[in-house]
Amino acid sequence: MSQRTLISPAQLARPRGKIVYWTVFAVVVTGFTLVFLGPLYWMISSGFKDSQEVVQTPPTWVPKSFSPGNYSHAWEVMDLSTLLLNTLYYAFGALAFQLVLDVAAAYSLSRLRPVFGKAILGMMLATLMIPATVLVVPQYLTVLDVPIVQRNLLNSPWAIWLPSVTNAFNIFLLKRFFDSIPQELLDAAAMDGASPMRVLWSVVLPISRPVLGVVSIFAVVGIWKDFLWPMLTLPDPSKQTLNVGIYSLSNGVPVNVLIAALTIASIPTLLLFLVFQRNIMSGLTAGGLKG
Incomplete structure (x- = not known):
């Protein structure tokens, strides 16, 4: 037909x-x-x-x-090299934590089936309906004086890394992909004597590269484009991210130099999208059908 x-x-x-x-x-x-x-x-x-x-x-x-000298002037005046290195450090640190902890959470909810697993997943997804600005004040008070350890995390990379670890959307995306993996494949690995951790490392992760690539891109871009939270938790100019540093130095800089700095700041994310756009689409659609 x-x-x-x-x-x-x-x-x-x-x-x-x-x-x-x-x-x-x-x-x-x-x-x-x-x-x-x-x-x-x-x-x-x-x-x-x-x-x-x-x-x-x-x-x-x-x-x-x-x-064309506006771009080199913006690079020198705004010290974009330091800001760029700071942002890369925060972004890839958050990426490492998300890949370890989010994958572990998604795998446990998908395959290990803990008690009250569906309730835990539902509460995770419920957090997606809470506006991010509502969480700024409680998160800032927590970072200002972390319970139990009684430490101040301001001007520390942990203030950027810790709030970005528990990403409910990434956990749900990973869980959907893990759900689509045939159970027979995991059972065969278990019959060969592989532990749940070995199954995750040797079987699940190698075939999960598309969705892991999507989660990685989301993690890096999320830190790269964030402005409010780094501005609150990183008051030291030498430790600020690219967006916050450009904003802090924008008052005494001509408009054309400021626009040149913004252009430089947007180049990495544009290149990231252009290079990995196929991975983004394949990873988002992966896990939509089982089998």
Whole structure:
């Protein structure tokens, strides 16, 4: 049985149908391209303009005064190398904790089936309905004076790592993927004498690379784009992240240099998406069907 579409194959085979189809297709693709790439082009081109041209009205689409030195000036004045290294340190530290603890939580809920496992999963998913801003105050008070150990974690990477570990969405994503793994495969490993930890390490993790890649990208991007929490917990300028550092130094910097710094700050996440976009889509759809 043929699939139903907006335009039947007979109409599409006619010359008029082809013209209408390709015209609509070109308009839609061009429109979406301008919507998504327009702001990106404006940001990159504004980094090459001087301070007067970048604020003039109406704006110029092509820089009249081409100044590539704005990017090198922004790199030196705002000390972007230090901010970039700080952000990478926080991001990959959070990634390591999430991969270890979230995978363990998802695997236990999926395969070890603990008592009240469904209730625990339901309470985890319920936290997704709580706005992140509501948790800022209790999290800050906890970081300010951690219970039991009585330690202040301000200006410490632990203030960034610990709140990012328990990510309910990543745990649910991993659990759905682990649920789709055939039980016969795990039973065969168990019959060969493999412990649950060995099954996880030697069987489950090697075939879970797509979803692990998605979780890794989400973890890195989540730390990279976060602003409010690092601003509260990292008051020391030498330990701030990229977004917070640029914001702190933005008052005494020309607008064109500031835009150049923002462009540099957005390049790593753009490259991460362009390189791993197939992994993101395959990982998000993985586990949707069992078998």
